[in-house]
Amino acid sequence: MDTTTLLETAAHGDQAAWDALVDRYASLLWAIARGHRLADADAADVVQTTWLKLVENLGRIKDPDRLPGWLATTARHECLRVIRRAGRERPADERDWQDEPADGRGVDAALLLDERNATLWRALATLSEQCRRLLRVLMATPPPSYAEVADALDMPVGSIGPTRQRCLARLRERAGAAGLGTEDRT
Incomplete structure (x- = not known):
């Protein structure tokens, strides 16, 4: 409908x-x-x-x-x-x-996870507005369909995948430059 x-x-x-x-x-x-x-x-x-x-x-x-x-x-x-x-x-x-009471994780693990997340969010903040919006929408659980993403962001369905790939590549590059190694993808 x-x-x-x-x-x-x-x-x-x-x-x-x-x-x-x-x-x-x-x-x-x-x-x-x-x-x-x-x-x-x-x-x-x-x-x-x-x-x-x-x-x-x-x-x-x-x-x-x-x-x-x-x-x-x-x-x-x-x-x-x-x-x-x-x-x-x-x-x-x-x-x-x-x-x-603590959640059971060691203090070191929690600090490392918090630091990694903060670095990732800082790297995300350096991306263009279009990339930030696209990646945030695609992070939904469950993921929205490309048609929903296209409607929400006013972009052609066919450009979502390639744009997503470029944005993720930039995010990896900037997160790596900020000290978040590519081997740490938890």
Whole structure:
């Protein structure tokens, strides 16, 4: 069923149409939330708030074919709102989180993993906006289809694979220059 029909029937209370919209675009929203490096609970809040905003605006969507872009923009705005809010919140007592048991990983392994991830995120930040957006969307679990990626990023389906390869090559190159060896791919 096409997006226009899904939106119209969902606006009239059809649960199956709503479920189809969620199935079609949920991975896109999760990819955006994860791309902003939000905690799982915050990412879930962003995704749920984005769906709520769609419900509130179902009758106002003028061009249903641009729904993936509308959802992506709304999710990004929600991510930024969560990040701003988190910057203002501080734990009441530092001892609360310091007394929690460790997750079982050694301190060395955790530090190395954190350092590797930070290096990778810094290398990702040096890529073009197009590469960053494409790689973040493709990191979704489950991965979105190329058609969904093409809709969300407004790019031809046939250029997604080659662009992805070029972006990953640049990311490997920059991560390697930043000290993240290619042998460390955990």
